Amino acid sequence: MSERGAAISGIGQSAVGRRLGRDPVDLTLDAALAAIADAGLDRRDIDGLASYPGGWFGPRGFSGPSIPELQDMLRLDLSWFAGGPEAPGQLGSVIDAIAAVACGYANHVLCYRTVWESTAQGGGGRPGIGTAGGGGGSGFRASSIMEWTLPFGAASAAVWIALFAKRHMHEYGTTREQLAQIALNARRNAGRNPKAVYRDPMTLDDYLAARMISTPFCLYDCDVPVDGATAVVVSRADRARDLRKPRLRVEAVGTALRGRPSWDQFDDLTTMAMRDAGAMLWQRTDLRPRDVDVAELYDGFSFLAMSWLEALGFCGKGESGPFVAGGTRIALDGELPLNTHGGQLSAGRLHGYGFLHEACVQLWREGGDRQVAGDPKVAVAAAGGGPLGGCLLLVRD
Amino acid sequence: MRAAVANRPDFRVLPLVTDHNRHFWTGGEHGELRFLRCTVCRHWIHPPQPICPACLGRTLAVEAASGRARVATFTVNHQRWIPGFEPPYLVAIVELPEQPGLRLTTNLVNCDVEDARIDMPVRVVFEQRDDVWIPLFEPDGAA
Numbered sequence: 001m002s003e004r005g006a007a008i009s010g011i012g013q014s015a016v017g018r019r020l021g022r023d024p025v026d027l028t029l030d031a032a033l034a035a036i037a038d039a040g041l042d043r044r045d046i047d048g049l050a051s052y053p054g055g056w057f058g059p060r061g062f063s064g065p066s067i068p069e070l071q072d073m074l075r076l077d078l079s080w081f082a083g084g085p086e087a088p089g090q091l092g093s094v095i096d097a098i099a100a101v102a103c104g105y106a107n108h109v110l111c112y113r114t115v116w117e118s119t120a121q122g123g124g125g126r127p128g129i130g131t132a133g134g135g136g137g138s139g140f141r142a143s144s145i146m147e148w149t150l151p152f153g154a155a156s157a158a159v160w161i162a163l164f165a166k167r168h169m170h171e172y173g174t175t176r177e178q179l180a181q182i183a184l185n186a187r188r189n190a191g192r193n194p195k196a197v198y199r200d201p202m203t204l205d206d207y208l209a210a211r212m213i214s215t216p217f218c219l220y221d222c223d224v225p226v227d228g229a230t231a232v233v234v235s236r237a238d239r240a241r242d243l244r245k246p247r248l249r250v251e252a253v254g255t256a257l258r259g260r261p262s263w264d265q266f267d268d269l270t271t272m273a274m275r276d277a278g279a280m281l282w283q284r285t286d287l288r289p290r291d292v293d294v295a296e297l298y299d300g301f302s303f304l305a306m307s308w309l310e311a312l313g314f315c316g317k318g319e320s321g322p323f324v325a326g327g328t329r330i331a332l333d334g335e336l337p338l339n340t341h342g343g344q345l346s347a348g349r350l351h352g353y354g355f356l357h358e359a360c361v362q363l364w365r366e367g368g369d370r371q372v373a374g375d376p377k378v379a380v381a382a383a384g385g386g387p388l389g390g391c392l393l394l395v396r397d
Numbered sequence: 398m399r400a401a402v403a404n405r406p407d408f409r410v411l412p413l414v415t416d417h418n419r420h421f422w423t424g425g426e427h428g429e430l431r432f433l434r435c436t437v438c439r440h441w442i443h444p445p446q447p448i449c450p451a452c453l454g455r456t457l458a459v460e461a462a463s464g465r466a467r468v469a470t471f472t473v474n475h476q477r478w479i480p481g482f483e484p485p486y487l488v489a490i491v492e493l494p495e496q497p498g499l500r501l502t503t504n505l506v507n508c509d510v511e512d513a514r515i516d517m518p519v520r521v522v523f524e525q526r527d528d529v530w531i532p533l534f535e536p537d538g539a540a
Contacts, residue, residue, distance in 0.1 A: 128478030141413035148444060150410040151531055152504045154488045155478035163490055163502075167470035170515045214488070215473040264490050264502045265443070269470055 003095075003284070005102030007240040007247035008394060009233045010039025011360045016195050016228035016348050017118070024064035024116040024229070025073075031229035032070065032112055039233040040244025041108055043074050046233070048100055048109030052093035052352070053085035059127070061120025063113075064229060070112070080105040088255040088277060089298075089384025090352025091392060095253045097234040098392075109234045113353040117225035126225060128155025148264065158222055158301065160263045161385055162214040165303040167269040169216060172318035174306070176216055180207040181324040182302035182338075183220040183345050189332060190342025192370035197226055198346040221302040226348030230357050248363050251378070251393040254281030261387040270318065271307055273389030274382065278311030281380075281391050289313040292393075293376035294362045295336055296355035299343040304385040309338075312380060312391065337362075337372045352383030356392065363396045408481025411529050417445050420459040425523030425530025429461035432499075441496045462499075464521035466491035466534060469500060473510045487513050491534050507535040 012034025014027040036043055055066020067083045070076075080100045087093055090113060097109035121127070128150075142150040154160060168174050184207065190196035202220065210218040240247035254277035259267045266272060282288070289312060297308035306320035314336055315323035324330055330338035341347045341358040348354070359379035361367050382391035414422050421443075424431030433442040435449035436456045448455055471489035487505035492498070505513055506522065519534035 125477075140410060142410050143413040143415075146410075147412040147418070149502050150479075151412055151529075152488055152502055152533075153406070153409070153474060153479055153482045153484075153486055154502055155410075156476070158476065159472055159474055159478075159488050162472040162474075163470045163488065166472055167515070170470070212473070212475040214476060217472075264500055265498065267498060269490065 001102055003098050003102055003250045003253050005237050006098040006250045007235055007237045008250070008360055009108070009235040009240040009243050009245065009247055010035045010037070010041065011357050012036070012038055012231045013357055014229040016197065016226055016350065018197055018226060019118050019122070020227040021119055022227060024114050024227070025069070027116065027227060027229040028064045028070065028112060028114045029073070031114070031231040032074070032110055035110060035231035035233050038245070039108070039235065041233065043076065045108050046074070046076050046110045047079040048097060048106030049076065049078060049081040049083070050093040050097040050109055050111040051083040052087060052090045052113055054083045057085055061115065061117035061225070064116065065114065080109070087390070088257060088273070089388040089390035091356060091381065091383045091390040092255065094232060094234060094356060095255055095390055095392065098250050098253060101234055101236045104236070107236050107239050110231060111234055112229060112231040113351055114229040115225070115349065115351050116227040117349065118227050121225060145263070156214070157385065158217055159214045161301045161303055162217045164269055164272065165216050168303065168318070171270055172321060174321035176208065177204065178321035178325050179216065179221060179302045179306070180204055181327040181330065182299055182305045183207055185327050185330050186299060186339050186343040186345040186347070189340050189370055190346035192332070192368070193341045193347055196342040196347035197224055198342070217301060220345065223300045223344035223349040224346070226350065228348060228350050230350050230353035232353070232356060232360065245364060246396055248360055248394045248396055251287060251395045252281045252285035253393070254278055254391040256280040257387060257389065263386045266387070271311060272385055273387050274308050274311035274384060274391070277389040277391050278308065278313065278382070281393055282313060285393060287378060287393065292336065292378050292380050293374070294340060294359065294372050294379045295338050296340070296359045296379065296381045297338060298352060298355060298383040298385065299339060299345050300349065300385055302345065305339065305343070307385070308382045312382065332370060332372060340367060340370050340372060355383055356381040359394055363394060405524065406482040406486070408479065409526060409531065410479060411526055414528060421445065422529045424461065425525065425532060428523070430464045430521045430532055431459050431461050433457045434460040441499050443499060443501070462493055462495050465537060466493045466501070466519050466521070468505070468513065468515055468517045468519055470515055471505060471513050473513070485510055489513070489534065491519055501532065504533045505535070506533045
């Protein structure tokens, strides 16, 4: 028994955009019903539910309805379900579902992730984590991991990850012009994706002229909060064979975290949990990085996509800068098309699930103007930064 | 003397002081950067926890580190995340010489943003607010 007993059989996505003002429950239903229909299933076939990070978890807008809520609204009879934030990244919930169907706990698990951060933030700026928009004299005291960061004004993952990017630049000579290629590539691809939120062309000069957030990150190194829900159906591989679409077999997953689960105590300040998740993925398959036709790698911050390129062995440790330099290698017509929908940087922060959704779009050749050429059969989807990291390798038979 | 970058912002979010972390957040009252340390294998422990992660010893004692460190990495933060904590300011991860990997996230102070460097020697200074002494780091000219 392994992850090869599981396959993706359908995907669905709600409208995606800035300040949609839609009820996050509605967005979730749109994505869920679309995914079930895409798989050619009926809701009575769905006997599992999985979600990250659990219902209404975290700051306002960070998550949508809980598993019990969705189960009850659709009156699902469940054999298995799981949801919560303590997982190897946002795709950890999908990887849980993969294990569940491979193990026979369920036949078809609906996995979903809902965000409505843009509407929640309204017209204001993006708040710091744990600050609840507060400040001056609120009496709030920081605890848990925020105890060690908030007193120093390190109130965002932008700051925490900027520290890693800076160290990477120091050790390996990585440049802002190289980081920029992640953002520029995302914007180019977003221009071909009608659902992407930022589609206007961007030049290197635009990037370099943008205001700094936390060096070396400028505005365009940081993803854009949106509203939207994404769902995928994970099915038993044998049950997925004769459904509406060709099954996308799960070839391997990566979930490892061998260093300290911390933003500042991890052993290597130039990489993060993805190092271990990426290594594990290749230990579980005979396929190699060169077999991958398309890569959808988390870019909540540009540097994270660079880290995933290294972690997944597309280039050597420290070599992601030269790997992406000039942008041709990672372009839609390059040797490793990357973030073909525009990533979270330009398509919107669907928080991990957008990458898996796009990997499936490409393998099913449903990408329209942004479809990679040829007959892509192998895709990798990866999500997470810091102590969060999980990845999947999908194969269309 | 040059202008300090993060010398006393109007506001800081303070940590919740508990029996487990009081030694760390109040050591500055005595000018000391204090950690838990294993009495058996002498491992330094951060953040505080009731067991030594190296030898699983359960007998830990509070001990002061030298207060010296090196900048492992830093960032110049330009975004206003917390009203009253106004940018720009330097956020750094510093590593203490007492033990490889013994690190703190902190602010570099008494240092122009252009002058911050990785591997720069720094030393602790404390900023008191209410019942808390926040450990910050400044360039260590003597090192």
